[in-house]
Amino acid sequence: MKRRLMALLGALPLLAAAQPLDFLHWWTAGSEAQTLAELRQTAHAAGVAWQESPVAGAVNANTLLKTRFLSGNPPALAQIDKAVSVWGEAVPLADLSPVAQGWRQVLPPVIAAELQHRGRTVAVPINVHRLNTLWSNLALLQRHGLEVPRTWGAFFAAGDRLKAAGVIPLAIGGSVGQKFSVFADVVLGQGGPQFFRRALVQGDAALLAGPEMLQMLRDFKRVKAYTDAGQAGRDWSVATGLVIQGRAAMQLTGDWANGEFLKAGRVAGRDYDCTPAPGHGALHYFEFDRLLFFRPASAAGNRSAPARRGADAAGRFDPLCPHQGRHTGACRCRSGRLQHLRAAFAPGLQGRQRRWQPHARFRRTAARGHARRLPRCDFGLLGQ
């Protein structure tokens, strides 16, 4: 799916710009480098001068992105893990609306909405990860006469049996993300999506201080008793390794764990299984990476957000370069890079819109990617 979406992005009729499109990202692992190579190839094939700024680690990448904005040298696009509004409030974003027409028909509405800032599409989705999955070592569970737990009650009961038998019931990594995913699974599994949204997204103080949340926090703390002491500083994939080796029975983490099982030659449904987190039913709790497109010229020189917004309102950033028709190569007007970007995302402008066929391609991609990554877990994209 990643690959296909990349192809989709690359198929955008980009112009050969004077300055290369600079892409800041943190895809530095092996498989991610492959993803990146696809993107690079499609960009080169489309005649786009493409440049990459890889940074190891999302935190470092975010810091560098900020620094580059402050120094007036922002990239043209960047991988982001925050809501687009976080960046939209601080820096001017490019408007992808001209190319994004029709995305609403192919994208799940929740994802399409997350790509919008102030009514304009500003980002491109690259992948969708499912977070609320319970990975279990089936052989181990069967040996102890247990089923994969479907509720938190069943989980605790199974945990007690496994613990008594000397097996780690739940493998977990040391990162905050690993712990938060367990907490989110407890809240979603016991409170449901409405409660989750009101309490954790909107921050409803009454719910957060209420007895239900207290019980959830107690249960979250109780989960810790089913984990092992060696979790500090452990990578999530090492925790998955414990499940694969049969030292631990289960792990609550995102769908990326599947790769570890496949790499170890395990067969889904026979050796291991992947089910919704306890109490989740058909809930699909997801996150996705976005490529956020910035409006390059505006960032230089303007340091404070209010000043930028003023400039924005005054219409200093004309969406279409007046010289557009006259030159095909380098644009020498003040916001040249911006104009190329804008032109690139206005399909009608250069008469290359035939290459832009999102519907069929995206659908195929979505279906295939999903089936390949989660052989036993196809609940449909964003079931609920």
Next chain:
Amino acid sequence: MKTFLERWQPQLLLAPSLIVCLLFFYGFMLWTGWISLTRSGMLPSSEFVGLLQYQRLFADERWLGALGNLARFAALFVVIPLILGLLLAILLDQKLRAEGALRLIYLHPMALSLIVTGTVWRWLLDPELGLAQGLRELGLTSFRFDWLGDEDLALYTLVIAAVWQISGFVMAVFLAGLRGVDEAIVQAARLDGAEGFTLYRRILLPTLGPSLFSALLVLLPAAIKSFDLVVALTDGGPGHASELPALYMFQMAFERSRLGLGAASAMVLLMMVLSVALPYVYARQRRLRSAP
């Protein structure tokens, strides 16, 4: 020309370091102070909000928790190395044959960066791989030491690593103090019959005041600034159980997109360090002035 150079040579030579110091130390200190008074989020902004960030800071339980952790950490981080360092110094003061080698061994942890110390101790304290596993393999099969994953005890793993790192330094400071005592005084005390413990209690230890003071002056700010050790050893975890203020500052400023809040916590940290250093500077000034 020559006279100009001669006249201004000291100033010219000092200028570069002075400019660098003014800009990168005091300049950014002022800048941080200004940012802490603005509504800066992910990027710096110039919207003045008064002391709002400080109000938020002291309403944040995470910050208060970090301050509480610092109080516990700093108390142990100061007291234990002082006691250990003093004991080691007294032991080394017994005119041992291999004193040089021993001094090197005790001082060596200081040569490591705190990141290395933290990483090594994370391995050593790992309940499944480290010292605990070693002892189990030696036959103590029921031995358990899992402070690193325990929210009540994780903070004390920081103390263990930090004490290991700094005790040698405190020892060196005290040893220098002990050696600095005039031999004539010691001989006079010996003539009066002071030996062993009495000699230390009555004669040598009372002269260690300045050494104690310099050790404190290094230990307290080091405790307040503790950051790299926390990052390498526990990363503030489990949860926020071993979070110290400097880590809070870093996470707010650079990870949680709350630059103003991070700057406010940085200013509070600065004031804490100053409250340790300023009385010392003041006392020294007075002593210098009253000196003949």
